[in-house]
Each structure stands twice: as C-alpha cells, then as structure tokens.
Amino acid sequence: xxxxxxxxxxxxxxxxxxxxxxxxxxxxxxxxxxxxxxxxxxxxxxxxxxxxxxxxxxxxxxxxxxxxxxxxxxxxxxxxxxxxxxxxxxxxxxxxxxxxxxxxxxxxxxxxxxxxxxxxxxxxxxxxxxxxxxxxxxxxxxxxxxxxxxxxxxxxxxxxxxxxxxxxxxxxxxxxxxxxxxxxxxxxxxxxxxxxxxxxxxxxxxxxxxxxxxxxxxxxxxxxxxxxxxxxxxxxxxxxxxxxxxxxxxxxxxxxxxxxxxxxxxxxxxxxxxxxxxxxxxxxxxxxxxxxxxxxxxxxxxx
Ligand code: CP
Numbered sequence: 001x002x003x004x005x006x007x008x009x010x011x012x013x014x015x016x017x018x019x020x021x022x023x024x025x026x027x028x029x030x031x032x033x034x035x036x037x038x039x040x041x042x043x044x045x046x047x048x049x050x051x052x053x054x055x056x057x058x059x060x061x062x063x064x065x066x067x068x069x070x071x072x073x074x075x076x077x078x079x080x081x082x083x084x085x086x087x088x089x090x091x092x093x094x095x096x097x098x099x100x101x102x103x104x105x106x107x108x109x110x111x112x113x114x115x116x117x118x119x120x121x122x123x124x125x126x127x128x129x130x131x132x133x134x135x136x137x138x139x140x141x142x143x144x145x146x147x148x149x150x151x152x153x154x155x156x157x158x159x160x161x162x163x164x165x166x167x168x169x170x171x172x173x174x175x176x177x178x179x180x181x182x183x184x185x186x187x188x189x190x191x192x193x194x195x196x197x198x199x200x201x202x203x204x205x206x207x208x209x210x211x212x213x214x215x216x217x218x219x220x221x222x223x224x225x226x227x228x229x230x231x232x233x234x235x236x237x238x239x240x241x242x243x244x245x246x247x248x249x250x251x252x253x254x255x256x257x258x259x260x261x262x263x264x265x266x267x268x269x270x271x272x273x274x275x276x277x278x279x280x281x282x283x284x285x286x287x288x289x290x291x292x293x294x295x296x297x298x299x300x301x302x303x
Pocket of ligand 1: 046047048049050051123132254255256
C-alpha cells in the first residue's frame with residue numbers, strides 16, 4: 001500500500017487484518033520496531049482526537065515525532081504543501097500524517113513520485129477520514145462480531161462529512177446496509193450508490209447502529225438561519241427519540257459533539273453509547289495503520 005489515504009484502497013481482507021492487529025495492540029501486543037522511524041503530524045485543520053490519538057499511537061510504537069505547527073511554519077510565508085513535504089522528506093521524516101481542508105490534497109503528492117515518505121490521511125475536507133472509519137469499524141465489530149446484515153443509520157450533515165463517506169464506502173463493502181437520514185438538502189446524491197436516504201423517525205427503530213454527525217458550519221452550513229433547537233427537535237437524537245431505538249442498538253458519534261443539537265447531552269455517555277470506546281479504539285487502529293505503512297515501506301526493521 002505505502003500510503004493510506006482512502007477506504008476505497010482497502011480490500012475487505014486488508015480491513016480485517018488492520019482490525020485484527022488493532023485488537024492485538026488493544027490486548028497488549030508491543031511494538032516490533034527495531035530501527036528508528038520518524039513521523040511528522042501536519043494538521044492544517046483543527047483537531048483534538050485525531051491529532052493526539054495519532055501522536056499517542058506513534059509514541060506507543062516507539063516512533064520519533066518531529067514537531068510541526070502550521071501557524072509557525074513557512075506555510076505562513078507561502079510555501080506549498082508539496083514543498084513542505086519535500087522539506088520534511090529531505091530532513092528524514094518517514095511518515096507524514098496529514099489533515100487538510102482540500103479534498104484529495106494527497107493525489108498530486110502521491111502522483112508526483114518525488115517523495116519517499118508514506119502519507120496517512122487524517123482527513124481531507126469533505127473527502128475521507130480513513131482512521132475514523134477504521135476505529136468505527138473496530139467498535140462495531142467488537143459489539144456485534146460481524147458486519148453482514150447490520151443496519152447502520154448515519155444521520156446529520158451527510159454532504160460535508162468525510163466520516164459518512166469513508167464509513168459508507170467501507171461498511172457496504174463489508175456487507176452492512178447503510179442508511180442515511182437528516183435534512184434532505186444535506187444529502188449528497190453522489191452517496192446514493194453507497195446507501196439509501198430515508199425518513200429519520202421511520203429508520204431509527206430499524207437500525208443496529210445509530211451514527212450521529214455534527215453540523216459542519218466550517219464547511220458551508222450557514223450559521224445565520226440555523227436554529228439548533230429546531231434542528232434537535234427534527235433531526236437530533238433526543239432522549240425521547242432514543243426510546244424508539246432497537247433493543248441492543250448502539251449510539252456512535254465521531255466527535256466533536258454539539259451537545260443538545262445532534263445528540264442529547266444525557267446520551268453522550270449513556271450505557272448504549274460507544275462515544276468513549278470509539279476514541280479509545282482510535283489509538284489502536286492508528287498503531288495498526290502506521291505499522292502497516294512501515295511494513296510496506298520496509299521501515300523500522302519490520303518484515
Ligand atoms: N473525529 C475527529 O476527527 O475529531 P477531531 O476533529 O477532534 O480530530
């Protein structure tokens with residue numbers, strides 16, 4: 001593989017192997033690295049979970065982390081993403097974990113063939129978020145032991161969601177039925193091959209997994225006419241609405257949560273919420289992703 005930028009690049013076998021390895025890490029497997037590997041995390045969009053989780057994964061694997069802060073870097077002087085990576089590559093970075101607002105920012109970097117470092121996509125605009133998808137898959141597999149036949153309902157700002165896109169891509173491939181709900185104007189027809197759009201209140205009692213999404217004001221949903229209370233009443237997972245969930249169904253949310261908007265505050269850590277578990281699993285899937293790229297690139301003494 002060499003880079004990990006899209007769930008579309010991963011076969012069902014490759015996904016299964018990454019999840020198996022993540023489970024091994026979760027149950028105490030140690031790092032197999034015998035030679036130094038240098039990682040750099042470039043977050044051009046804000047992040048709490050993904051950034052710290054990748055850094056924790058790198059530290060647990062024993063990688064050396066080069067500091068990089070876009071606001072104090074030469075990006076502020078106009079240096080391009082390509083030239084930034086050319087620089088880090090020349091200095092000796094082996095792995096670059098990148099979050100960027102531009103969809104598919106990674107394509108010219110990979111196509112250029114002048115970079116030796118491996119790229120892991122930590123989120124590109126409204127494109128993809130493969131590490132989030134893998135941690136969601138790990139959490140679902142831990143809960144149900146399978147994907148085939150599960151009904152996964154994704155509700156909210158679908159159009160701007162890289163989480164929805166990556167998950168729909170992966171879950172469909174793994175045999176789950178993907179359903180979408182939320183304001184119709186926020187549904188994206190390009191996703192209709194990956195799942196069915198339907199009525200939120202009708203679909204809710206049929207779902208095994210209810211995945212709520214944040215409204216992404218930073219990607220174009222106007223704040224001016226947005227009424228959080230009206231949204232919560234119509235499309236939020238409220239305490240009242242959650243009573244209609246199927247027995248054994250779970251609530252998921254990639255975070256950050258707008259409490260009281262898409263998800264009632266009382267449900268964030270409810271017994272059937274897996275929000276905290278998702279974040280815990282994130283560290284282990286990211287360890288598995290980094291190890292996979294290092295294996296593919298013969299880094300760190302791995303074979
Ligand atoms: N889920 C997620 O990507 O969260 P952060 O933006 O905090 O990294």
